Structures are given as C-alpha cells and as structure tokens.
Amino acid sequence: MAATTPQVTAGAHGHAQKGMDTALMGMMLFIASEIMFFAGLFGAYFTFRGQAQVWPPQGFEVEPFPLPAILTVILVTSSFTMQYATIAIRRGDRTAMNRALAVTLLLGLIFLAGQLYDYSNLPFSIRSGVYGSLFFTMTGFHGAHVLGGAIGIFVVLSRGVSGQFSKEHHVAVEAVHWYWHFVDVVWIALFFTLYFLR
Amino acid sequence: MRRATIAWTRSLLALAVLALVVGACAEATPGNQVPNFFPAPAITDQGQASESLYAIVFWIATAIFILVEGLIIFAVFRYRRHKGDDELPAQTHGSMPFELAWTIVPFIIVVALFVLSENTQQKVDASTPNPPLTVDVTGFQWQWTFDYTAQGLSFTGQGTDGPTMVLPVGEDVHFRLHSNDVIHSFYVPGFFFKRDVVPGRTNEFDLTLDQTGTYTGQCAEFCGLGHADMRFTVQAVSPADFTAWVAKAQEAAKATPSPLPSGAQSLTLSASNTTAFDESTLTATAGQPFAVVFTNKEAAGGPPHDFAIKDPAGRSNLLFTGQPLAQAGQTVTYSVPALAAGTYTFICIVHPNMTGTLTVK
Amino acid sequence: MATTVLPRATTYSRSRVYEWLTTTDHKKIGIMYVASSYLFMCLGGLLALGIRTQLAVPNDTLIPNALYNQLFTMHGTTMIFFFVMPMLAGFANYAMPLMIGAADMAFPRINALSFWIIPVSGLLLFSGFAFGGAASAGWTSYSPLAEAKYSGIGQDLWILALLLNGMSSILGAINMLVTIFKLRAPGMTMLRLPIFVWTVLVTAVLLVFAVPVLASGLVMLFIDRNYGGSFFDPAAGGDAILWQNVFWFFGHPEVYIMILPAFGIISEVLPVFSRKPLFGYKAFVLATVSIGVLGFGVWAHHMFATGAVYLPFFSAATFLISVPTGVKMFNWVATMWRGKLRFTTSMLFAVGFLISFLIGGLDGAFAASTPVDFDITDTYWVVSHLHYVLFGGSAMAIMAGTYYWFPKMVGRMLDERLGKVHFTLMFVGLQLTFFPMHLLGLAGMPRRIAEYAPTVWQPLNVVATIGAFTIAASMLPFLWNMFTALRRPADAPDDPWDANTLEWATSSPPPPYNFERLPEVRSERPLFDLKHPELRKPATAAAVVVNPGSGH
C-alpha cells in the first residue's frame, strides 16, 4: 500500500476504549446470561403454579418464618457489607475492604449452612412431585451460585490480604461485588416467589 | 369451484412433477397420491378450507419466488464483469425509497396472509355443541386404540397396519386425543390436518367428512422405536352404512372365543415393558392345541400387550392373534390351535419390536 | 511510530503441536474452530448418508429402527451444535478482531477454553455409540420420550454434551461482545462496523439470552432422569409441553444464531465481488437487530399442532419476521445490481446462498400459516425447510466464507477450478436432495420414520438419496483442494480479492498481533477508501486523519 496515505500507527489500537472496564463488562454479560438461566427455572415454576388448583400442593406448605426469613436478612446484609467493601477500595482503603469482605464471606457461609439445615427439616424432597423438584432445583441452584460467589469473595479476600488491589486497580472486587448483588437479588425473588406469592 | 381451482393447478404442476417421477401412475387419493406441489383434495370441510389457503400461500410464494430468483439470475448474467474491465462501477450506497418499498410491500403481503390464515383457522377450530359421534383416540407406544364409547366399541390395532376407524360422512365427528406415555400425533393426510396426542392433556377437535373411501393415517410425532409403524386406516362410509357397521361390530364383540380342550398343554408368558417379553423362548408340542397364559405386568395405566404368532412363510402375516389384548395388570389365556413342528416367531401385535422364539416339536 | 516491530512471543523453539494446543491467538483458535467444525460436518454427513441409504427403499430393513433413530438425532445435533454454530464462531473468532482492527479478543484465554470445550463435548456426545446407544429422541429431545423411562444413557450424554457446548457458546458470545464494544480501532464507530461484525454482535446477544434458557431446560431434564424429578413427565405430575416451551424459547433464536453470521458473510462477499458497497448498510443493521428482537417472540410456531399455544400471536410474529429478512434479500440483489460481478468460487457460493435461502425462507412462511402448518408440520416439508435454510443458507455461506478467508488464514490460495467443481456438485446435490422433500411432505410422509410403506414415495426418495451422495462427492474435491493448498508454499497476496475490510490490510497470514499499522477508518470500507483516495469526499478527508503515519 502507498506509504503516503494517512495511517494510524499500530500502537494506537488494541487499547480499551473509554467507559466500563473490559473485565467488568464481561462479568455484566455473564450475569445477564445467569439471569436468563434463572428465568428458565422461574418460567417453569410459574407454568406449574398457573396450572395448579391448589398451590403449593398439600403437604408442601413451606413456612417463611423463622429460618428462611432470617437467612434472607443475612444475605441482604451481606450485600450491604459487600457494597461497603467496594466503596472502601474505591477510596483506596484496603484494610476496610478486607474486613468487609471477611464479614460478607462469613454471612454467605452462614446462609449456606442455614439452607442446608432448612433442607434437612423439610418434609419433602426433590423426588416428591413437581413442587419438590421445583423447590430443590431453584433453591439448590441458587445455593450453588452463592457458593460460587463465596469462592469469588474468598479469592479477592486472599488477594486483598496479600496486599493486592488499590484505588485504581480493583476490577476483580468490582466484578465479584456485582455477582454477589446478583445472587442476592435472585434470592429475594425466590424468597417472595416460594414463600409469599404462593 | 375451490376443487376446480385446485384440480386445475394440480394438473398444471403435474408436468413439472412428471419430470421428477418417472412412471408414476397411481391414483391420486390421499396417502396414495403421487407426490405433487399440491396435496390430494382433502376429504373434510375443514381440510378443504385449509387447502384453499394453502393454494393462496402457494401462489403468493411462487410469485415472490419467480420475482426474486428472476432478479438474482438477471443480475448474475447481466452484470458479470467482462475480461479486462477494471473500471469501478458506480458506488451506490442505498436508496430510501427502495428500502421503504421493499419493507412496506412485503409487510402488506404478510398482513394479508395473516388475516386469511386467521379466518381459515377459525373455521378449522370451530366446534359443534352436540356432535352426533365422538371417537376417543388413544395413542401409545406403538399402537392406536379407537374407542366409540357411546356405542360400546373399542378397537386396538395390530401389527403395522393398525386399527381401522370407520366414520360417517356428512356428520360432525368429535375427536378426543389421549396418551398415557409419550407424545404422538394423530395425522391423516386426507384431512390436511394433524393434532398432537399429548400425555396429560386431552386435545379435542371436530371434523366433517364429505367423501367416502379408505384413507391412511400415521403417527406424526416421533415416539420411539415403533414410530414408523404407528399406522391406521380411516374408512369413510355413508351414514346408513355406518349404522349397519356399528350393529355388526357390536354383535361381533359379544361373541366368545372357543374353549380349549381339557388336558391341553399350558405355557406361561409375561411382559413388563415395551422392549421385550420377559421370556424369550417357548416350547410346545407339535400337532396339539395348547394354551398360553399371558400376564401383562405393566403398572396400572401402562400399555396393553398381546401374544401372536408370525407365519414363517410371510413377511407380516400372522398365524395366530391373541384376542383380546391383555390390559395392564391383566392375565389372559389364549388358546392356540395345533401347529406343525418347526420354529416360529411370536410377537406382541401392539409392539411389533417385542419378539421371541416358539419351538414346536 | 510507536511499535513498528512487534517482539516475537517466543524466543525458543517448541513443537508446532504444542504451540497450537496452548495458543490463545484468536486466529489460531479461529482456524481450529473451523477445522473441528469441518470434521464434525463430515461425521454428521456420514450419518445423513446412512439415513438416505435406508430411505431409498420402502420397507427397508437395512438399518434397524433403534440405530436409525440414533442416526437422525446425532445428525441433527452434530450439524447444529458441532458444525454450524462452532463454524460461525470460528469465522467470527478469526475475522472479527481483524475487521475491527483489534490485536486479539478481549479474553484470549477464555477464548481458548471456549474452543477446547467443543471437541471434548463432541466426544462426550459421540461416546454414546460406545455405551450401548447414542441419544435417539431427536435433536429436540421432546419429553417424555427423553425421560429415563423411554431412553438410555445416550440421552444423559446428550444433555451433558449440550450443557458443555452451551457453556462454550455463552463464554464465546461474551468474549465477542466485549471485543466489539471495547477493542475497536480508532475511527471504527458502530456504524462503520463491517456488517459481518454487526451480525456477530446481534448473534452474541441472542446467545447470551437464549442458551442459558436451554441450559435450565437441560438441567431440569437431567434432574428428571437421574434424581427423581418430575418436571416433564405427566405420569409423575409434570408437563410435557413445558419442555417444548423451554426448548423452543431457545430453539428459535438458535436458528437465527445460525443464520445471522451467515448473512454477515454474504454481506461481505457480495460487495467485494460486485465491486460495490453493500446496498442499504443502515437498513441492513436495522433488519439484523429487528430479526434478533422478533426472534424471541415466535418460538411457539414449532408447537402449533400441540393444541397448547395461542396461535394468532405466534403466527403473526412469525409472518412478520419475513419482512426484515426480505429487506436483506432485496439489499443483496441491489448490491449486485449494476455491479461488475466476478464469479470466484466464493461468489458462486454466495449466489447459491441467495437462490437456496429464498426457497427455505418461503417454506417457513407456509409454516407460519397455522392451518397450513397443521398439515405440513412434522412431515418432510419441514425437513426440506430446515435444510434449505441450514444447508442452502448457513452451510452455503460457510463455504463462501471458507473460499473467501482461506488465503488470509493460511496464506495460500485455493484452486479455483476445483472450487467450481465443488460448487457445482454441491449446489446440484443440494437441490436434488432437498427439493423433492417438499413434495414428499405434501404427500404425507412424516419425518423421523425409519421406514415407509407407500411405494409412490420411493422415486423422490431415490432422487434425494442420489442428491445426498452428490453432496458427499462434492466434499472430496473440496477437502483435496485444502489439502494440496496447505502443502504448497505460501503464495497468497495480502489482498487477493481487492476487498474492503481491515483483515485484508495486513499480511496473509497476519502477524501474531495482527497489524503492523492500520489504515485510517472513515467508513465501513476502510481498505477501499485507502485504495481509492480519489473517491473521498474532500470535506471529511482532512478532518478525520488521526495520525498521519510516518511510513516505513
């Protein structure tokens, strides 16, 4: 090609453009796909609920109080502590972030333990008809996502403790924080659907 | 009139088909027609309405096809580059009027098609309040049962021919479709119609036949191993013939099978699923009638089974067919007439894939 | 100039195989996607030859029913999930970053992961044949037939393979989207993106929203089969129609996932070989987006005969989707109009695409009419439709793209004469195989039957079988062509087609980081602008120069 034509040098490309960070955008899109996954499960739930005469079926009346409600409070609180951790690192306060992450992780694990305890006390299982299948699949997959989020928190926490992340560089924290909010929002939707909307 | 249009277009297109189908001269009845751009004339009012719609869609699609393919082929020949011509053609980037034209015109066409299609669908889906005849159709792996509940008649098919459904012409017939296992589909090409047979829901529709004759039908939703064999026959007869047929069939249903001579040999056989009999071999004595005590071990609601013996000479002829079918949980004793020594294949007529060997010596 | 010579990634030598196995270069990954997809196409095609052999004779007993059912299930699944989807992902992987002037994908390692999942999940799928029978409930796996009561381990492998395959698609789609949003070269605004990139963008959005829904369905089916769930089996209180709703909510967007990038390829090839810009660029973008949006509202047209869906809505939406597709069709014809058409093999396949896809699209419009669909659904009419759009559409475009990008990918030209033999046989074979199926469908031949009785159906089935073997034969000159080309020394110029987009502004094959230098981007045809400075509008010419290159 003619050397006289205007050209942009190679160094000018390949760099991320303005706006959202690349990794963060990836996480947002991943969350979008996760939402669609849960939408599929919710779609199934509402299909059955719409067809049923009695819902939930007899013997499957799950009680929101006290345990599920307490767990909800715990998970919602953990969303706040997660937000606090993010705000802390945005300010550059890594110590505060680490502390908030540790609390978030703890709350997340308590939620999981509580849910397992709740499972063990339920009078039905995944094999007991449609309601059982729905209940355990939906809460089970949510639980798996909580676990995934907790692992993510654990990773950023270890990195934070070993001195990584700063005011400018903390994409991983931002990403995990969005994921954790997503997990929390799904739970709130589940909680209201399974325990109140009936 | 509608018929005439269809017949006319058919003969027009038969020319094109003739080029493809060599030596085909079978008579054009549904199920036995030479493949063609047009389905054989439907034998129901509803099917005829749908077929006229088909003809409209066909001609509109053909017009679009000719226009667009014509443009493509014209462009291909007219605008090919000539050797050595390196001049750049005019760099046209688009044209709003054209874009609008080829958005709006197809839009109008599809709206028209949708309206026509909706109107026809209303006709096809219309139901009569008190249909004179109701047939309950049950599809199961891999047979059909036709129940005329009000008449006390029930027919379950055999082998790959399946059962026959006799229907009167000129009257509304109400159909109810049931399945207890997987999804099937009730399809009679002559009706220009099919409806899925879905477990857990009963699909209902009305049809009005207006032409006597014998037509084939077949399961159209893939349902496993025997899907291709779920065939049946529809026989459309005059109302008078229908009444006569009902009376005769009721008479036949009352007849009892002949009893077995005392001291005859008795074999036991059972079936608990649709893939194989529980026993794959049986042995009987030659030249003597014998009994087969057959138990259907399926759970309640499961499919029926049967015991039949294939004619070793023919491909699909049966030497013996056990009547009636053993319903789920039932035990039925079949008396089999004397057989010559040899090796036979026994099968379940409901599930032709279930076979075993019967040795007679 | 900031970087004229890019440092080589490695200074020590290691085996070529190891390099390919561990590469994160989008070009190598793209090529591996394409190669693996062709392998799966041959596998899927061989299964189809089995189908066609069986159907050539009425009441044939050559292939037992149990095997026949595996053949078409695996054929459909392979062609869709392991041929067309990864193939288009491969082209997107290879060409898209080059077209937007990026150095690589946004997440190169995730990109490698997305690719390697494909052969692994393919192996899982095919391992069914070794474990007592592959999946055999159709590529749609309607339940209850796909429940444990009615089908074996092959079905579980099918579920797992598709879950993995879906994971690969989702990760790949996210990668594409972020790359398009974040890594465009200076001056490459959204409305200057090559159309192929636009179609990849919309496709990626469809993937992100549709595939997870399939995953949820697969998970429920897996729970039904293995953990005593009762989602889809009415005998256990489940709902058979629910599976269909979930599957087709994914399944219809899926068919546009398989056609939009194909549209994109055609929209690159036609302008280049007509020497004109794409007619109606903006209309094209708009049509692509509206197909993507409408595509989410038509799924139940696969369920018209179930008696369980609201017909008018889905019928209307389905009809409507013809309109934006028509816009594209007309724009393509207008692109050729008054052009100077060069009939390279790539162009021939593009024209073959136009001719065949039109037939498939019109077939679809028949099925949108509910009373007509009541007859043609689940007959060979649908088989004809789906092959005209998938073979006549997607696969023809894939061929066009292969001949178009092959020189760039490996630096060698494909032989044009062999290419024309390939095209002729494949095009004729395609029409012979799939056109008669319309008539068979109208005559009442259901799909997915291992045998048929009416002898009047035989002649056309024989024609179809001959056609199938013609298509298979066409693959031989093609494979030979690629094989011999790869053994020749590199001979392809940087820009063999006199093309328009950035991938042709670098060497063939490009260096590891793609561009030594980038032309300035001031339209969707940056390379054309570079070659035809005389056609520039003077007003903008001065204004957009970002950084006059210092030259070499």
Ligand code: HEA
């Ligand atoms: C690449 C894949 C692809 C594409 C692009 C399409 C495109 C379309 N499909 Fe197709 N379809 C499939 C793949 C695809 N399909 C598959 C795989 C199946 C079977 C699944 C299975 O059961 O296994 C299927 C099945 C299928 C059905 C269900 C049939 C049945 O089982 O009963 C229907 C019903 O409406 C349908 C409709 C359409 C329509 C209306 C379009 C439209 O998008 C087409 C639009 C294009 C045109 C119409 C041509 C160009 C337009 C013009 C020139 C403008 C003028 C035109 C008019 C005014 C009409 N398709």
Ligand code: HEA
């Ligand atoms: C892109 C998708 C795609 C493609 C390209 C094809 C290609 C072909 N299809 Fe396919 N088909 C589907 C998608 C596709 N199909 C789908 C989705 C279904 C529905 C499945 C279902 O019902 O569940 C289907 C169903 C289907 C049926 C219906 C089966 C039935 O309902 O019972 C038939 C019947 O003829 C058929 C035939 C063919 C043929 C002959 C080809 C030919 O084009 C194939 C040509 C052959 C080759 C390309 C092979 C070349 C190989 C060699 C030359 C050997 C060299 C190899 C090595 C050395 C390793 N297909």
Ligand code: CUA
């Ligand atoms: Cu029953 Cu197919």
Ligand SMILES: [Cu+2]
């Ligand atoms: Cu569709």
